[in-house]
Every structure is written in C-alpha cells, then in structure tokens.
Amino acid sequence: MVKKKYIHQDLLVSASMLSIGIIFFVGSFFIPRFEEAALNISAFPMIVSLALIIFSLFNVTMGIKKTRELNMKIELGEDVIKEISIERLKYPLICIIFMTAYVILIPTIGFFVSSMVFLFAFIYYLGYRKPFKILAIIIGMEVFIYYLFVVVLNTRLPKGMFF
Structure with missing residues (x-):
C-alpha cells in the first residue's frame, strides 16, 4: 500500500512565487539598456524580482519543514485538517x-x-x-x-x- 504524501500550501504558494520571480528576473535582461545611464530602467524590475526570489527561497524552506511536519502527523494518525x-x-x-x-x-x-x-x-x-x-x-x-x-x-x- 502506497501512502499518499501531502504538500503544505505554503510550499505551493512560495514555489509559485519563486518561479514568477525567476521569470521576471530573466525577463529584465531583455529590457533595453543605455550606456550613458548610471542606473538603467531594467534595474528596478531586476531588484524587485531578486527580492522576490530571496524571500520565496526562505518561504520554500519553511514550506518544506511544514510539509514534513504535516506528513509526520498523518503517519502518526493525528487528525489533520486539509489546508487546501x-x-x-x-x-x-x-x-x-x-x-x-x-x-x-x-x-x-x-x-x-x-x-x-x-x-x-x-x-x-x-x-x-x-x-x-x-x-x-x-x-x-x-x-x-x-x-x-x-x-x-x-x-x-x-x-x-x-x-
């Protein structure tokens, strides 16, 4: 019998936000740059997406911990409310x-x-x-x-x- 593994909702949301941050970070490299400008227009989306990636990585690690705890509670037979x-x-x-x-x-x-x-x-x-x-x-x-x-x-x- 294969036991079903559950994923905590925080892991799903933070993984989604991480992928959005990566997409926007990569997309910021396609914004035109100017040689004479001290700070290009691509700097803002790059900084914001980098912050989103960093915070999402932190939340992914927390989501992994919560997923482990959730599956441990299920294995121990505790009554668990489905998060999602x-x-x-x-x-x-x-x-x-x-x-x-x-x-x-x-x-x-x-x-x-x-x-x-x-x-x-x-x-x-x-x-x-x-x-x-x-x-x-x-x-x-x-x-x-x-x-x-x-x-x-x-x-x-x-x-x-x-x-």
Whole structure:
C-alpha cells in the first residue's frame, strides 16, 4: 500500500512565487539598456524580482519543514485538517479573476474607465451595496489619481476607446 504524501500550501504558494520571480528576473535582461545611464530602467524590475526570489527561497524552506511536519502527523494518525480546499481558494481566485479582467480592460477601454468598472464591481462584490457611496468613492479615487499622475507627475496613463 502506497501512502499518499501531502504538500503544505505554503510550499505551493512560495514555489509559485519563486518561479514568477525567476521569470521576471530573466525577463529584465531583455529590457533595453543605455550606456550613458548610471542606473538603467531594467534595474528596478531586476531588484524587485531578486527580492522576490530571496524571500520565496526562505518561504520554500519553511514550506518544506511544514510539509514534513504535516506528513509526520498523518503517519502518526493525528487528525489533520486539509489546508487546501476549493472553499478556501474560492475568494482569492475570484479576486485574481477580477484583477486579470481589470488588466485586460486597461488597454481596451482605458485606465480611468476600467478603474471605474473594476472599483464598482469589486466593492459591490465585497458586499457594500450603497451605489451612491460607491460612486462617491470611485469619483474621489479617479480625481485623486488624475491629479497625482496626470497633473503633478505629468504621467501619461493608458488610453482606450473612450479616453
């Protein structure tokens, strides 16, 4: 009889984050560099992805320890609650779907319109049902973002089919 080995959820998440960090670190080498610049634009993604790799390696080692402890408890016959279940993953996955849709909508309909749609849908999904207060929050956020990024920092935000 083959005993089933379980993997702790921390190991799965940290291994995923480690692979994302490696992908972004390798991708940062494909960003164009300038000889005369003291600090190239590729430095920021390289530093952030390197930090993600370092922290993920720490979390992988902790996840391995937790996996060993989990399997030892199972072998000893202790009652163990399964860490990963569809019920526990449902809400984080819905949030990821919301954010993915937001990122996809930005180049299509523009930053400000997609931000309004995202904020309204997400706030409503989280259980707040007063549309006028939601609208006030959205308008306040949009004005703040516009003033900070467009007026003060003079940054161009992605435009879509609307504005």
